Amino acid sequence: MDNVGLLVEPSKSRPIKTILLTNDLTDAVMAEAETLSCDLIISYHPPLFRPIKRLVQKDWKQRLAIRAVEAGIAIFSPHTSWDTVKGGVNDWLIGGLGSGHVTVLSQVLSDAYPSHRLEFNVRRDEELTAVMEELKACDSSATLQHSSNRSDNSGIHVSFTCSDSALPHCVHTLLGHTALSQSLTISKLEKHPLPGHGQGRLSVLDKPVTIATAVEKMKTHLGLSYLRLALGAEQTQESSVRTVAVCAGSGASVLNGVKADLYVTGEMSHHEVLDAVAKGTSVILSDHSNSERGFLSVFRERLAVRLPETVSVLVSQADRDPCRWSEVHDSE
Known part of the structure; x- marks a missing residue:
């Protein structure tokens, strides 16, 4: 379970006027928040994950926490709740391939009932x-x-x-x-299951697409110019995709064993991809946070309509996946 909720709370309370949404809280994003005089950072991934015994400058995550406290900026992380909730990250991710009958791969059970x-x-x-x-x-x-x-x-x-x-x-x-x-x-x-809530999604598409079309749809949906594709055994880019299983981030543990024509996730290990391919399932990988970041704009709209007009909700411009394509030029 991720470390979700309020992670940094300033000692002096103040009205929230500017909220910055980010997938990861990095030095660049913190500098952006300071420049914008933000009152609250909502960071999808928790910048403070493991227990800490001290706050020192040599650890970059601890430095961020110190800067937030000194600037009076609160930090909140919703990670797991956004992953599992109906209408959250995974529903947004699977929506990129079009309409279909969507079910949850790993069902969440409710704690609201007597035990x-x-x-x-x-x-x-x-x-x-x-x-x-x-x-x-x-x-x-x-x-x-x-x-x-x-x-x-x-x-x-x-x-x-x-x-x-x-x-x-x-x-x-x-x-x-x-x-x-x-x-x-x-x-x-x-415990009672919560319909529509849980990890991962499986969609039986209303209109099957080719693997090549699925790749183009996901590039557009994620706002990327590239994706990595592993073709399933005996599949070609013109093979039909009717069933799609997705899990934002690192999805192998959720997707493992799921029967589908195509997996879509951020990252899987080499051997996990080989296992999927051997079973005839093609795999699209976007890199970890690229499978999640686009949901920030969706959430911004949902949050903004629930807050007074005096509150600005912004999506970070400095936030990006650390893995990027690099062009190497011959010095000659």
């Missing part, structure tokens, strides 16, 4: 009322259910669901009632 069910028996209505009040105090969002079954002297059977965080308090409360604690059982509930 445990506690069941027990009580003898009297008065005891039930008292226990329910105590349990409610443990978790105000809890769902309470109970049913009566007095035919076999078991009293009232109670089924109670609670969140993971409230479980220790609820169990402690029930164990304080000696009679009902003897009948207590605890079950872990399955």
Whole structure:
């Protein structure tokens, strides 16, 4: 899991007037933010990833954090949430090949639902009322259910669901009632999937395209003049593409084993590409951040309409993928 959320918070609060969006926070982007007098940088990749024990000048990421604090600039990173959310980076990426039936490759499960069910028996209505009040105090969002079954002297059977965080308090409360604690059982509930949310996307295109056309579409979508292409076994650039699997960034772990005519991602290792090609799947690689950066403009529009007109939302002009084509000229 990436280090997402508010990473740098200035000591003095101030109104946000200028927000700078970037894929990576580098020295060039920080200089741009300082020139623009930014109040907030939203950096897709978190500039602070691993725990640190000191803030010193010899580490470039720590230098950036120090500069941000000194300039009073907050830094926020949304990385994983943008990857998984419906309408996020991966939906934007797969949209470059045209409309189709899109599904999630690695489904996200919701933590919003209760995670445990506690069941027990009580003898009297008065005891039930008292226990329910105590349990409610443990978790105000809890769902309470109970049913009566007095035919076999078991009293009232109670089924109670609670969140993971409230479980220790609820169990402690029930164990304080000696009679009902003897009948207590605890079950872990399955998490519910969140439709449309998760890592990676698979699209069955409404209109199949050739591999050559897919490359041109993705070059236009990503704003690139080049892409790397590995043709699947027995495929040519005129072969048809009906199913496409995508994962922004470094997508091999998500794409591995997915049956598709074409993979689109930022980067894969040499052997991961060989594995895909051997199975007849062609691969388009754009370099890591090139598969993500174009979403910044989409997000800028979405954010701007939700903020007052006095707030400027800008996309960094200094942000770029560190890997670029280089032309080598003969000195002679």
